[in-house]
Amino acid sequence: MQYRGLLSDYDGTVSTVQNTISENVSHALRLLHRRGIHFGFCTGRAYSFLAPYIKDQGLDGAHVVCGGAQLVDSEGHILRETLIPADTMREVAHQILSMNGLLIVKKGDLYGNALAIQDAEHRVGLFIRPLDELRDWNIPAFFVGHLDDESWNTLEARTDIGLSKQRGRYEKQGFFADGVAPGVSKGSGARWWCEYHGLDPQTVIGIGDGENDVALFETVGLGIAVENAVPELKARADTIAPALDEDGVAWAIHRYF
Template sequence: MAYKLIALDMDGTLLNKQKEISAGNIKWIRAAMDAGVKVTLATGRPIREVAPYAEQLGLECPLVVNNGSEVWKAPGVLHFRKELDPNRIADIMDILQTYGDEADFWAHTVEGLVNKTNVPSDLAHIHWLQFAIRCANPVTLQEIRDRLTSWQTFEISNSHITNIECNALGISKASGLTEVCSLLGIDMSDVIAMGDSLNDIPMIRAAGLGVAMGNAQEPVKLIADAIAPPHHEDGVANIIEKYIFS
């Protein structure tokens, strides 16, 4: 099949252990674009962290950021944004206080990064895009996840086995990628989507070819159509060479 779009998660997928794009990945991504295939990034990172990588690759495709809470037509042109309910952010903060230092958090907002060092005094006037909780104790992390799930307010995923990531209900990398496809006039069946964590599962399931990295969490591998080499072994380059040029 002639795929028209490649959607790449960043951490654990496109980027190596040094948080860089390897020469091999750059070579094959640019080869794909030269062949007329679009390439986008679909990541939990905010646009301010994504734009430099998009520029490095010369991407001219809409970008999915904050796990789908935003879609940018270009790094400076917002297409879509869905925020979290600030009342629910206050509820999460109340829960975290009961765990003290055992659980940490960070949040991506329109205004910037929020963590324990700079919690706003007025949560209601912050534009919350994504809220994440980190905890090294898997029992505690699951307990927090179960409480948040019971509210039926969030899409809950992770980008690492030690965290929980919350987005607005109905928001995921798949919903963001659907927006990108609509902008480009293509179907999700025309997409190769690659990732390694639970926040990648929706887009991997929805894509024409869903790819899990060799370093992916086991649930991701179980639902994928194909398994790539690990991110530190140019897994992205391998899939592009195999499915675009073979």
């Protein structure tokens, strides 16, 4: 199979916890560009967070952000999106806040409650505005964490949102989830991306490390899990690449492109 595109997760796959991309991976991404291979991020992150890295790496194609809810170009212009209606999002936010959860709403900039703002102080490259500054509640995605089991069960019982729940990669992180409209996933975003670039999904490779990358693997022709991926994803992968700290994305690029 001659592969013509690569969709990659960001956190834990391309980027370290310090939000850095290794020189080996940067070199491999430049190699893709020279060979005319399409590359895009496929991530739960919002474009506003990724923008410095997209521009620094010269990634001029489209990217799947907000867990598949948006397809954007390299300048952040929205090409396609699916939004959670404002009334639904307000109700969900009220529910999360009443359960003392951490909430980040992704709407261009990031907006969050006090718990989210406090947490962001310890994270590189993350700036969160107060939730009361948000004016338009029709949003592509939100992030939720710091809930107990009963609260998670309550939130997961909702049918008007889709939750991609994951376990934190580090001790004591607990669970977190990205929330989107029903039917939205990295897989649906990957289909948009393929349509935009005129690619057959079977000629595209997906690489990732988290539970939400399963939908990506189900959509593309080849799924690659990095060695540090969660067991659920590794079980669904066609190939296992070296871990993030061993430049697994660079390995995949050199092997398949």
